[in-house]
Amino acid sequence: GQNIDQPTEMTATEGAIVQINCTYQTSGFNGLFWYQQHAGEAPTFLSYNVLDGLEEKGRFSSFLSRSKGYSYLLLKELQMKDSASYLCAPRGGYQKVTFGIGTKLQVIP
Amino acid sequence: DSGVTQTPKHLITATGQRVTLRCSPRSGDLSVYWYQQSLDQGLQFLIQYYNGEERAKGNILERFSAQQFPDLHSELNLSSLELGDSALYFCASLAGGKGSYNEQFFGPGTRLTVL
Numbered sequence: 074g075q076n077i078d079q080p081t082e083m084t085a086t087e088g089a090i091v092q093i094n095c096t097y098q099t100s101g102f103n104g105l106f107w108y109q110q111h112a113g114e115a116p117t118f119l120s121y122n123v124l125d126g127l128e129e130k131g132r133f134s135s136f137l138s139r140s141k142g143y144s145y146l147l148l149k150e151l152q153m154k155d156s157a158s159y160l161c162a163p164r165g166g167y168q169k170v171t172f173g174i175g176t177k178l179q180v181i182p
Numbered sequence: 183d184s185g186v187t188q189t190p191k192h193l194i195t196a197t198g199q200r201v202t203l204r205c206s207p208r209s210g211d212l213s214v215y216w217y218q219q220s221l222d223q224g225l226q227f228l229i230q231y232y233n234g235e236e237r238a239k240g241n242i243l244e245r246f247s248a249q250q251f252p253d254l255h256s257e258l259n260l261s262s263l264e265l266g267d268s269a270l271y272f273c274a275s276l277a278g279g280k281g282s283y284n285e286q287f288f289g290p291g292t293r294l295t296v297l
Binding site: 104106113114115116117118121160164168169170171172173174175 | 225
């Protein structure tokens with residue numbers, strides 16, 4: 074089976090940096106996705122990690138430690154439009170992707 | 183715009199009724215996934231099709247069924263609807279090929295309200 078643990082909610086200030094942590098357990102491991110989802114909208118792909126280390130993509134970076142079953146998403150220079158839910162989604166055996174419940178991030182002025 | 187289309191955008195119906203949700207994947211994508219997302223809940227995987235065949239099944243109720251047609255569009259049928267079936271239903275297609283991460287592209291969703 075697959076278990077995913079993320080904080081339910083986080084609040085951060087505009088212009089700041091925030092780190093959203095995710096721990097997971099999967100049957101097999103074939104990479105981990107992060108998606109952003111604004112309320113009532115479709116999730117959109119942010120990042121993908123399959124090897125240990127940090128992947129940087131503009132204001133967003135994602136880190137993976139396979140041995141620890143741990144990932145984080147780092148958002149820099151926060152903007153108000155970054156207020157959304159962030160979904161950690163490991164891919165296990167048979168290419169099955171499981172989505173966590175997500176972390177609801179509120180960016181305040 | 184992800185390239186994945188879903189119709190209808192909104193659907194309001196009564197308990198006991200049956201509805202059909204439709205999804206067209208991105209051009210060239212062979213896989214279609216269906217998810218259910220209830221209020222403040224995570225995405226629950228329902229079922230996956232690949233090139234017309236069922237590939238994987240998640241927490242899909244027996245009252246629900248789906249299929250993928252030769253033109254690769256997919257339909258999700260929900261019958262004997264209950265109040266608890268009210269949710270957002272998302273369809274996603276899988277990017278494949280060189281340079282992709284096999285990430286999923288999601289349609290805009292169908293919001294189903296059962297009264």
